[in-house]
């Protein structure tokens with residue numbers, strides 16, 4: 541099977557975790573930021589999270605360097621463009637990127653400039669390549685909450701112009717959803733879709749809460765609904781898109797190994813599971829790599845693959861027109877219901 545040629549959709553990709561190693565080096569030089577090394581191969585060892593991570597928190601330490609060089613409008617625009625370019629060059633036809641606007645305020649940019657730069661980078665790539673995209677604003681759970689509504693207000697100016705959804709990311713504690721109810725509510729009122737990182741670190745109840753309390757239509761990872769019957773049922777009943785990220789899930793120890801990833805079980809039980817990268821650089825991966833790993837491990841056929849592709853089309857936070865376009869790449873085109 542030629543995995544590279546398959547049309548692909550990535551709904552869960554962090555911009556800061558997907559920066560090219562050479563771009564970090566270029567930007568650090570331009571911005572007089574000192575790096576541990578100027579060698580692109582060696583810098584990788586500072587960016588890629590090792591297989592020996594003990595948990596998500598250790599994985600998240602790999603984001604400090606990328607975030608340090610993402611403090612100017614030019615850098616943010618360039619990195620966004622390059623993430624789309626890398627994806628388009630491996631036949632990703634639709635890509636939703638996400639990033640944390642509050643992480644990019646260190647050199648004086650305001651929220652409008654930060655979000656606007658990501659929109660600009662994405663639009664430039666959409667003009668140049670056969671790829672469509674959407675932008676998700678991630679709020680970091682450990683950060684102060686006083687500016688969350690400002691992020692939502694700034695992002696709302698770009699709804700229907702690139703921005704599509706609200707997300708919560710970072711370290712995952714049991715019961716985190718309760719504190720974020722008013723913010724998710726505000727985002728929903730403004731017209732954002734909601735996806736939440738939940739059920740990545742052992743807590744199935746967080747998935748239930750993300751759907752019930754925060755209005756999530758999709759969930760980042762969601763692995764731990766296995767072993768939590770109520771969360772599992774709610775995902776199934778509401779048809780909540782599960783954004784699986786196999787390599788990342790192994791690095792963060794959300795699963796012990798690929799064979800134990802519940803993805804196949806979800807697929808067989810008709811849950812809308814999708815395959816995604818999470819972080820192209822930090823997880824040292826591509827969509828081709830993720831699709832290859834999953835299809836080989838679980839012995840999936842082309843037909844199986846396109847069923848998962850259709851889950852991604854259905855779950856995508858995009859227009860009916862873009863969904864129709866994406867279904868043209870399907871080998872057994874079907875009419876979409878929504």
Ligand SMILES: O=c1[nH]cnc2c1ncn2[C@@H]1O[C@H](CO)[C@@H](O)[C@H]1O
Pocket residue numbers: 554555556557596600603607638639640643678709710711737740788818819
């Ligand atoms: O798999 C993940 N789980 C939770 N948070 C993550 C994951 N990958 C990245 N980030 C966090 O999201 C921020 C914005 O892009 C990143 O800086 C990182 O801290």
Ligand SMILES: [Zn+2]
Pocket residue numbers: 552554709737760818
């Ligand atoms: Zn993520």
